[in-house]
Amino acid sequence: MNPAEERECIQKAASGDHRAFRQLVELHSGLAYTIAFRMTRDVDESEDIVQEAFVRVWKNIHRYDAGFRFRTWIAKIVTNLSLDYLKSPRSKKWSGLELVENMAEPMNANTVIESSELKSAVFRLAEQLTPKQKAVFVLRDLEMMEPEEVCKALDMQDGNMKSNLFHARKKIKEGLEKWYQKEIIWNAGNVKS
Numbered sequence: 001m002n003p004a005e006e007r008e009c010i011q012k013a014a015s016g017d018h019r020a021f022r023q024l025v026e027l028h029s030g031l032a033y034t035i036a037f038r039m040t041r042d043v044d045e046s047e048d049i050v051q052e053a054f055v056r057v058w059k060n061i062h063r064y065d066a067g068f069r070f071r072t073w074i075a076k077i078v079t080n081l082s083l084d085y086l087k088s089p090r091s092k093k094w095s096g097l098e099l100v101e102n103m104a105e106p107m108n109a110n111t112v113i114e115s116s117e118l119k120s121a122v123f124r125l126a127e128q129l130t131p132k133q134k135a136v137f138v139l140r141d142l143e144m145m146e147p148e149e150v151c152k153a154l155d156m157q158d159g160n161m162k163s164n165l166f167h168a169r170k171k172i173k174e175g176l177e178k179w180y181q182k183e184i185i186w187n188a189g190n191v192k193s
């Protein structure tokens with residue numbers, strides 16, 4: 001759907017057109033679910049968050065500010081609901097030890113890493129970030145949103161967003177380096193003479 005069609009769809013939905021709203025849901029539900037899942041790492045919670053997000057969009061679509069991209073507005077709602085979940089007692093937290101213990105099989109630092117192994121490690125390391133760092137990291141580096149969109153979605157100043165992103169990337173990098181170091185030591189101990 002091109003931007004003009006999307007704007008028309010938003011206007012129709014704001015007027016109560018259920019079919020137009022369904023089109024918006026179909027267009028943006030993938031993004032919403034991806035953000036929710038990357039934030040929560042829980043399928044059921046992600047589905048609940050996406051459903052709640054679109055209920056809120058429906059109830060508040062008449063308040064939509066066309067100065068935002070619609071996807072940015074949805075990202076903001078989903079991220080806020082995900083952050084609420086992460087602050088709740090229901091949230092499951094990963095520890096650094098669980099990251100190492102739960103890896104299905106060690107990654108070999110001397111070979112090309114399969115994309116899925118690297119993604120899994122990055123997602124698990126992201127569990128150790130603060131909620132704000134995780135939100136910035138997910139939106140900017142995983143969802144590839146523009147810095148301005150991330151700032152709008154999180155109601156965050158540019159400098160604050162950059163600082164959170166810097167610290168998130170640093171923690172992810174350090175976690176990967178620790179894993180690779182453990183893997184190298186493990187392989188060295190298993191080398192036959």
